[in-house]
Amino acid sequence: MAIGRKNWLFAGNGAAAENHARFWSLIASCERHKVDPQRYLTSVLAKIGATPRDELEQFLPDVWKREDQEEPPSQDMALS
Numbered sequence: 001m002a003i004g005r006k007n008w009l010f011a012g013n014g015a016a017a018e019n020h021a022r023f024w025s026l027i028a029s030c031e032r033h034k035v036d037p038q039r040y041l042t043s044v045l046a047k048i049g050a051t052p053r054d055e056l057e058q059f060l061p062d063v064w065k066r067e068d069q070e071e072p073p074s075q076d077m078a079l080s
Contacts, residue, residue, distance in 0.1 A: 026061070033061045040064060 030037040044059045057063060 029061045033065055035061045035065050043068070 027037050030040050040061060044064065048056070048059060051058075058067065
């Protein structure tokens with residue numbers, strides 16, 4: 001993270017810097033809620049395109065974690 005902070009000073013433009021900040025805030029929120037960021041992002045990116053704008057709150061890490069724990073494991077996960 002410390003090396004990244006210095007590199008992010010040169011994000012290219014303001015919009016890129018804002019996107020970086022949003023992304024890392026999301027990762028930090030995952031860590032705060034003890035959610036695996038890779039698993040979270042894989043799940044969210046697979047579903048978000050078909051989700052109406054008024055239902056996006058389900059993708060907040062704490063909400064996602066509750067819903068993920070309620071889902072039964074898929075067949076692929078059960079075989080591993």
